[in-house]
Amino acid sequence: MRALASVLLVACAPRFATDLEAQLESEVIALNQTVRRLQTEVETCKTTMPPDRLYAELTQVFTGTEVEVTRTGRVTRLRVPAAHVFRAPGQSSLRDEAAMTIDLLGTALAVNTEHAVRIVGHTSDRSLPVDGDRPFASHLDQSLHLAAAFTRALLSGADIEAERVEVAGRGSWDPLSSNDLPSGQDRNHRLEIFLTPPDA
Numbered sequence: 001m002r003a004l005a006s007v008l009l010v011a012c013a014p015r016f017a018t019d020l021e022a023q024l025e026s027e028v029i030a031l032n033q034t035v036r037r038l039q040t041e042v043e044t045c046k047t048t049m050p051p052d053r054l055y056a057e058l059t060q061v062f063t064g065t066e067v068e069v070t071r072t073g074r075v076t077r078l079r080v081p082a083a084h085v086f087r088a089p090g091q092s093s094l095r096d097e098a099a100m101t102i103d104l105l106g107t108a109l110a111v112n113t114e115h116a117v118r119i120v121g122h123t124s125d126r127s128l129p130v131d132g133d134r135p136f137a138s139h140l141d142q143s144l145h146l147a148a149a150f151t152r153a154l155l156s157g158a159d160i161e162a163e164r165v166e167v168a169g170r171g172s173w174d175p176l177s178s179n180d181l182p183s184g185q186d187r188n189h190r191l192e193i194f195l196t197p198p199d200a
Contacts, residue, residue, distance in 0.1 A: 052076070052197050054112040061104050076115075078105070078193040082123075083186060085150060092149035099157075102150070105193070106158025117165045118194040119154075121147035124185035125172040143169030150191055 051059075055076040059069045068079040085098040094102075109117060121143030128136045136142040147167045155162055177184035 054108060054115055054195055054197070057108050058105070061108070065101070067101060074197050074199060076195040078195075080191045080193065081186065082146060082189040082191065085191065086146065092145060094149070094153055098153070102153050102157055106154050106160060109195070110159045115164070115195045115197050117160070118196070119147045119151050119165065119167050120192045120194070121145070121169040122174055122188060122190045122192065123172050124175070124188040125179045126185050139171035140169050143171050147191060
């Protein structure tokens with residue numbers, strides 16, 4: 001009897017292994033499909049979450065201006081061309097027209113006190129200008145200088161706690177366009193302002 005059971009087991013083993021492999025393969029395919037569906041839902045959730053009040057206010061205020069307002073999940077991002085804010089590339093003196101942008105942003109941040117603020121300067125790779133008597137050491141130095149100048153103007157004109165604001169620079173490392181043309185250089189020379197609520 002044992003000999004017969006051993007013969008049957010040996011004869012059925014390859015078929016049993018094949019059936020098990022097929023079942024496991026089906027389960028792996030189903031799990032991969034579930035993972036892809038969940039990843040899609042997460043990405044959709046990031047863009048379909050209801051915007052917070054600050055995003056809605058800034059979108060309304062800056063519609064039709066050079067300031068671009070977007071969001072990723074709950075984080076609001078403002079993209080401001082440097083030419084909109086500063087008199088010339090590399091200079092920290094503000095244009096008169098920038099006062100309105102700074103005032104509108106400052107008012108919104110003074111009302112929405114829970115948002116952390118991160119101001120990031122970006123440059124193109126064009127030759128480094130001289131600001132007064134001091135040449136910039138690098139594009140990173142220039143981008144930090146521009147972000148700091150904008151931050152000083154924002155903090156001096158609005159009731160915003162300095163602890164809420166972080167200043168950073170990316171130099172020419174994160175371009176939006178090719179630097180081969182002046183239009184691309186102008187687009188890359190910018191400030192990006194990230195406004196993050198505590199629940200983001």
